[in-house]
Amino acid sequence: MDRIRITGGAPLEGSIPISGAKNAALPLMIASLLTDETLTLQNVPRLADVQKLFHILANHGVDTAFQGKRTGEDELSGQTVNLTARAIVDTTAPYELVSTMRASFWVIGPLLARMGEARVSLPGGCAIGTRPVDFFIEGLKALGADIEIERGYVVAQARAGLIGNRVRLPKPSVGATHTLLMAATLARGETVIENAAREPEIVDLADCLIQMGAKIEGHGTGTIFIEGVPRLYGARHRVLPDRIETGTYALATAMAGGDVTLEGATADHLERPLELMRLAGAEIDVTNRGLRIRRNGHGIAAVDAETEPYPGFPTDLQAQFMAVMCAGKGTSHVTETIFENRFMHVQELVRLGAKISLNGQTATIEGVDRLKGAPVMATDLRASVSLVIAGLAAEGETEVSRIYHLDRGFERLEQKLSRCGAQIERVSG
Numbered sequence: 001m002d003r004i005r006i007t008g009g010a011p012l013e014g015s016i017p018i019s020g021a022k023n024a025a026l027p028l029m030i031a032s033l034l035t036d037e038t039l040t041l042q043n044v045p046r047l048a049d050v051q052k053l054f055h056i057l058a059n060h061g062v063d064t065a066f067q068g069k070r071t072g073e074d075e076l077s078g079q080t081v082n083l084t085a086r087a088i089v090d091t092t093a094p095y096e097l098v099s100t101m102r103a104s105f106w107v108i109g110p111l112l113a114r115m116g117e118a119r120v121s122l123p124g125g126c127a128i129g130t131r132p133v134d135f136f137i138e139g140l141k142a143l144g145a146d147i148e149i150e151r152g153y154v155v156a157q158a159r160a161g162l163i164g165n166r167v168r169l170p171k172p173s174v175g176a177t178h179t180l181l182m183a184a185t186l187a188r189g190e191t192v193i194e195n196a197a198r199e200p201e202i203v204d205l206a207d208c209l210i211q212m213g214a215k216i217e218g219h220g221t222g223t224i225f226i227e228g229v230p231r232l233y234g235a236r237h238r239v240l241p242d243r244i245e246t247g248t249y250a251l252a253t254a255m256a257g258g259d260v261t262l263e264g265a266t267a268d269h270l271e272r273p274l275e276l277m278r279l280a281g282a283e284i285d286v287t288n289r290g291l292r293i294r295r296n297g298h299g300i301a302a303v304d305a306e307t308e309p310y311p312g313f314p315t316d317l318q319a320q321f322m323a324v325m326c327a328g329k330g331t332s333h334v335t336e337t338i339f340e341n342r343f344m345h346v347q348e349l350v351r352l353g354a355k356i357s358l359n360g361q362t363a364t365i366e367g368v369d370r371l372k373g374a375p376v377m378a379t380d381l382r383a384s385v386s387l388v389i390a391g392l393a394a395e396g397e398t399e400v401s402r403i404y405h406l407d408r409g410f411e412r413l414e415q416k417l418s419r420c421g422a423q424i425e426r427v428s429g
């Protein structure tokens with residue numbers, strides 16, 4: 001199995017192109033199920049999760065055609081994909097497929113809206129928490145669907161079509177908001193989603209749906225209004241830059257030191273993380289090429305962080321931030337409020353010499369002068385990259401195993417970091 005080997009100590013100097021956002025590309029691809037016309041998506045990242053979703057969508061009848069080159073020199077820029085669901089050939093999303101990627105559960109919204117039925121496997125838990133789907137089920141029921149759980153499948157029916165309604169989410173769930181938003185575009189009458197997620201990826205999906213003919217207002221706020229329409233059409237949409245990838249490389253630069261421009265990145269969606277990085281001692285400037293991050297000559301200050309729904313500090317940057325705090329001067333606290341088990345990286349960071357103690361949902365980190373390289377194991381996507389960040393500053397060699405987690409969400413990570421001077425390579429066997 002492939003591993004990532006890093007020899008720590010080299011500062012990062014240069015530029016890194018930021019890819020299209022995984023967590024926007026996935027719901028946008030799923031939105032192709034809502035129309036029999038072609039949805040063209042640009043800037044789609046080359047990631048394992050994207051690849052898996054192409055496969056899952058093909059099972060429902062979505063034809064995928066790539067425009068232009070798929071490999072070669074162009075590999076650091078995103079791909080353009082035409083997705084066409086002329087006919088839905090299967091409304092079942094089987095366990096074998098849904099269990100490999102949680103976001104594939106979201107097909108339940110468009111399938112139900114367009115076909116009046118869907119049979120989608122329950123996704124099950126994952127390394128970061130139990131991740132139930134009760135909000136989806138209650139929300140779709142409010143839109144008129146009959147829902148039963150049968151042998152591990154959510155079996156949903158709305159033969160006469162979905163009917164708009166007022167739905168209040170108990171928490172601003174990203175996945176439930178994406179799913180209900182897609183479902184409501186084809187429902188009869190008005191749907192109001194209250195306590196909706198406000199993440200930029202929701203706004204990106206809503207913008208694309210509007211181009212497809214949907215009537216949506218309020219996206220990006222806690223209340224989204226959707227006036228159902230009889231049908232949606234083809235459209236062309238560019239996936240927004242990945243704010244989590246941006247935050248990750250910004251934190252990598254803060255950790256390793258140096259001067260890196262994140263090309264195509266935007267500061268707009270990273271207000272809170274950038275504020276904390278500045279407090280930690282990174283200099284951050286918005287330039288016409290993207291975001292420039294520098295840390296030269298002075299150490300990392302210890303700073304506290306608590307995860308929150310957008311616009312708060314994202315849980316998807318928690319592990320990376322903690323890795324940086326391992327080298328901070330003094331004590332910091334990192335509190336996770338979104339997922340109950342998102343601290344799997346702690347014991348691996350400790351293997352690199354970090355001093356971290358856990359008390360409930362809060363980690364207390366005593367910064368150390370030097371981390372020391374060691375073999376470590378990736379446990380989930382963002383945990384894996386936190387180990388890479390720690391490895392960049394650790395003395396000697398760090399080897400990260402189980403990097404299939406990393407490949408789910410970071411496009412060409414070794415290339416992007418090594419072109420900035422990091423000593424990092426992928427080794428097989």
Ligand SMILES: CC(=O)N[C@H]1[C@@H](OP(=O)(O)OP(=O)(O)OC[C@H]2O[C@@H](n3ccc(=O)[nH]c3=O)[C@H](O)[C@@H]2O)O[C@H](CO)[C@@H](O)[C@@H]1O
Nearest residue numbers: 023103131132133134135136171173174175315316338339
């Ligand atoms: C592919 C994608 O975009 N994944 C992101 C998405 O995941 P995802 O959409 O799965 O996360 P949610 O926003 O739904 O989860 C937020 C919280 O709500 C809970 N919940 C959610 C739905 C439900 O029916 N019942 C319930 O209790 C979850 O367990 C969690 O505690 O948002 C998370 C929170 O920003 C990110 O970490 C993930 O990277």
Ligand SMILES: C=C(OP(=O)(O)O)C(=O)O
Nearest residue numbers: 023102103316381382409
């Ligand atoms: C948790 C993540 O993804 P998923 O929701 O697909 O598990 C993530 O992107 O960090």
